[in-house]
Amino acid sequence: MGICPVCNGLEEKYFTCSTCGSELEEAGRLMDFFDDYSAYMPIDLMKLEDGYPEDYAKGLCPHLYKCPTCYSDVVQFIQE
Numbered sequence: 001m002g003i004c005p006v007c008n009g010l011e012e013k014y015f016t017c018s019t020c021g022s023e024l025e026e027a028g029r030l031m032d033f034f035d036d037y038s039a040y041m042p043i044d045l046m047k048l049e050d051g052y053p054e055d056y057a058k059g060l061c062p063h064l065y066k067c068p069t070c071y072s073d074v075v076q077f078i079q080e
């Protein structure tokens with residue numbers, strides 16, 4: 001597993017909301033949410049669990065971003 005620049009504070013990634021165009025706020029590693037809050041995850045994010053082995057093989061680190069304007073949750077895969 002490589003080193004994710006976002007997890008390690010080396011780099012900040014900026015993404016915009018596909019719904020309203022606002023700048024998304026980084027909310028943490030998706031895996032941290034599965035550890036602590038898996039019971040509360042929205043259904044569409046839970047589906048992503050099936051894709052994890054492939055994502056790790058490609059060296060991608062899934063992060064959760066939130067839109068402060070419309071409260072959308074967006075998963076972005078950071079290249080490690």
Ligand SMILES: [Zn+2]
Nearest residue numbers: 004006007061
């Ligand atoms: Zn990461």
Ligand SMILES: [Zn+2]
Nearest residue numbers: 017020067070
């Ligand atoms: Zn938005």
